[in-house]
Amino acid sequence: MDNSLAPEFQFIHQYIKKLAGKGALGLTDDAALLSVEPEYELVLTADAMVENVHFFANDPVDLIAQKLLRCNLSDLAGMGAKPIGYLLTVSLPKHCFNRTWFEQFTNGLQKDQEQFHISLLGGDTTSNPSHMFFSLTAIGKVLKNKALRRNNAQAGDGIWVSGTIGDSALGLLALKNEIEDNDGFLTHRYHLPQPRLELNLTDIASAGMDISDGLVQDLRHLARESKVGAIIYTDLIPLSKPAQKLGHQYLETCLTGGDDYELLLTIPAHNETLAIQQSKKANIPLTKIGYCTEHKDSIQFIDHQKRIMQFQHTGWSHI
Amino acid sequence: MDNSLAPEFQFIHQYIKKLAGKGALGLTDDAALLSVEPEYELVLTADAMVENVHFFANDPVDLIAQKLLRCNLSDLAGMGAKPIGYLLTVSLPKHCFNRTWFEQFTNGLQKDQEQFHISLLGGDTTSNPSHMFFSLTAIGKVLKNKALRRNNAQAGDGIWVSGTIGDSALGLLALKNEIEDNDGFLTHRYHLPQPRLELNLTDIASAGMDISDGLVQDLRHLARESKVGAIIYTDLIPLSKPAQKLGHQYLETCLTGGDDYELLLTIPAHNETLAIQQSKKANIPLTKIGYCTEHKDSIQFIDHQKRIMQFQHTGWSHI
Known part of the structure; x- marks a missing residue:
């Protein structure tokens, strides 16, 4: 997680840190650690959402966050996996860098973390001059060789x-x-x-x-x-x-x-x-x-x- | 990986698919599968790069791709981890959607995949009206309880x-x-x-x-x-x-x-x-x-x- 925020934006850490799970090491290190039981394999998926392409600028911020997370969780569901956690990168125009925006955004994520029993593992926050851009990588697990694939449907099914x-x-x-x-x-x-x-x-x-x-x-x-x-x-x-x-x-x-x-x-x-x-x-x-x-x-x-x-x-x- | 490209952009799949490793399942499924030897834990990190914030619009495209990957690999190095693979989301203005751009971008990644013995596990490609945005999640592994942390330096070291x-x-x-x-x-x-x-x-x-x-x-x-x-x-x-x-x-x-x-x-x-x-x-x-x-x-x-x-x-x- 990016620790290099200018002092006036340190509040962002407080909001984001609330979302961090055990493996995220409090978002203090370069990366998160994750152990997987030997009978499982990991399932990994990443999707991005961009303002005016995947959502509208005036959509409720908590719902944008939840949709971002849920689109990726749906990919895990598609393979029959159980979600573990996620990494999130956020690039925002300056007008989003305020407490209200981050509170709504992290509240949306917090609600879904509780519902789906997952937590934030890491990520990055940056600014940009134009649009909201989000990318999320979701991590799940599935018993080895049990993942649902697309290539095994049979005639008659x-x-x-x-x-x-x-x-x-x-x-x-x-x-x-x-x-x-x-x-x-x-x-x-x-x-x-x-x-x-x-x-x-x-x-x-x-x-x-x-x-x-x-x-x-x-x-x-x-x-x-x-x-x-x-x-x-x-x-x-x-x-x-x-x-x-x-x-x-x-x-x-x-x-x-x-x-x-x-x-x-x-x-x-x-x-x-x-x-x-x-x-x-x-x-x-x-x-x-x-x-x-x-x-x-x-x-x-x-x-x-x-x-x-x-x-x-x-x-x-x-x- | 997004399979929903308009027909005129199907060439993008060909470039991206070359980068896919074994666990990526040819990028045909919703997510990638990854097995980890039981003596290891996974190390996960995500960083974004945005045009005009982290790089210049006219920087060589292969170097933008390599820097994006290497910044994340450096986070793995910071924890003493060995890299395995990565997921990548890309959002681009229309002028980037051409063979030259994707060839340069994927050539840069291909070179580094060979150097660092890693492969692409998944991701997403979308358009946007303004800037180049990239987000990369790198996955590595480290022997359990051996990861370098930031919190263990001792006076005198x-x-x-x-x-x-x-x-x-x-x-x-x-x-x-x-x-x-x-x-x-x-x-x-x-x-x-x-x-x-x-x-x-x-x-x-x-x-x-x-x-x-x-x-x-x-x-x-x-x-x-x-x-x-x-x-x-x-x-x-x-x-x-x-x-x-x-x-x-x-x-x-x-x-x-x-x-x-x-x-x-x-x-x-x-x-x-x-x-x-x-x-x-x-x-x-x-x-x-x-x-x-x-x-x-x-x-x-x-x-x-x-x-x-x-x-x-x-x-x-x-x-």
């Missing part, structure tokens, strides 16, 4: 998703005033992803990943890595009540918009009962939406009129 | 530094045309730090850290954490020939400028012979510049006229 799909993409439309979001449900889903860490499917699913770039695009990634095809029945895709209310013309947005942070899983038929048990235990809905086929590279979404959907664009890109 | 001090701060002055740098030595020291990973002093030094914010400030950090004081004789501080040539009026710059990425170590008298042996073995100069005292919070730099130096500012801050 069912294709399942957690939660509901598309709320976040619709939340973004609501924030742009393109649709109504009276009770704020969709906007909340956009601001605060729910990483599905409680779903423990490492011994049950054949493949898994989190849906961050849109169901259509992420399913293509999984199918390509597993060398299978897929048929999805859009009628089966779980939509929230507000998403249902918007009607079919928003289905493409739901399937290709990003930021779901739900899980996409393939589950062999003989494990379906176990999967449903896990879903009930974790209180996270799991829905079967289709199945894997042998037709490599053929990904078909069949709509309610039994037609193959054609998409304007297949997924979200931050470039 | 000698204070040592590796290499030469201040070249990088002078290199920055040269880049700003404030001083001459005829053979480019100082500028090169600024652009390309040398993380002192080969110095294996975990059983020899009592405390250690890397010097990134200036010797004066970093010594204060170490002394504070160890609850000791320090006396340094500036005549003993190793300066390169170009730094010596500039004369005493640049001494303060050398001692308070940042970016040395040399090691600051405290070594008990009975281990000095072993330290010198290690220095010779690694072919990295180690120089004793003073010693720790019992006078907590008293850090004195004694100059060539036996006066206590007073500093205008004590170190470098990126805020």
Whole structure:
């Protein structure tokens, strides 16, 4: 952690230090130390979030912090890992260097640290002349050789998703005033992803990943890595009540918009009962939406009129 | 790793993928997997670099990449760790999204991966409307309970530094045309730090850290954490020939400028012979510049006229 703050910014240390866990050594050293039980392997992922690309400048600061953390935790969930901690780098324009900003930012992180039983391991704070920029590396662990991968789906496996799909993409439309979001449900889903860490499917699913770039695009990634095809029945895709209310013309947005942070899983038929048990235990809905086929590279979404959907664009890109 | 690049930017994957190591799973999954031998603990550190704050927009792209990596490797060296790999997030303005830029950037990383026997484990590439932002998390390992810490220096221990001090701060002055740098030595020291990973002093030094914010400030950090004081004789501080040539009026710059990425170590008298042996073995100069005292919070730099130096500012801050 950067100890070189000018004296007038020493308050930042006090806020950040509250987040530090045991391995962080009080953020006094060059790096953090982390021991891992020999039966585990580590799972490591890093994602960045940039003002006006991934969030709006006037988004609540605590929610920006939580989304940053949760996007990365969702990647751990996608591999069936249990989170341990994270490293965080922050580069901010001068107007953010005040107690209010840092209090809100660290309060958001603190809340999620308690919820997900993790702590800060290290990082760096710098200024820049223009935009808020955040980068977070999340560290988790998974029993050796048990991590969910993308490359092990088999033809015949069912294709399942957690939660509901598309709320976040619709939340973004609501924030742009393109649709109504009276009770704020969709906007909340956009601001605060729910990483599905409680779903423990490492011994049950054949493949898994989190849906961050849109169901259509992420399913293509999984199918390509597993060398299978897929048929999805859009009628089966779980939509929230507000998403249902918007009607079919928003289905493409739901399937290709990003930021779901739900899980996409393939589950062999003989494990379906176990999967449903896990879903009930974790209180996270799991829905079967289709199945894997042998037709490599053929990904078909069949709509309610039994037609193959054609998409304007297949997924979200931050470039 | 972000798989959601627009088709016209798919070339980026090809450049980045070349850097991926075994644990990165070809960058196809949500996260990387890493196994650690049970006798080791992991060492984790993260630092960001921002255009116009840590480097200039027209700095050579391969050197920006190498400096980013090496700053973090230097943190690992500060704790006596051996590097394993890194995660990297990159946010770039549109004008960087071309083959030339990515080829130079990844060539720089590739060169250092070979030199330091490490590989890329994961990351994320995004755009932004303004500046280049980079964040890197480096992962290393150290035998359990052997990491060099800042809090174990004892009164009486000698204070040592590796290499030469201040070249990088002078290199920055040269880049700003404030001083001459005829053979480019100082500028090169600024652009390309040398993380002192080969110095294996975990059983020899009592405390250690890397010097990134200036010797004066970093010594204060170490002394504070160890609850000791320090006396340094500036005549003993190793300066390169170009730094010596500039004369005493640049001494303060050398001692308070940042970016040395040399090691600051405290070594008990009975281990000095072993330290010198290690220095010779690694072919990295180690120089004793003073010693720790019992006078907590008293850090004195004694100059060539036996006066206590007073500093205008004590170190470098990126805020």
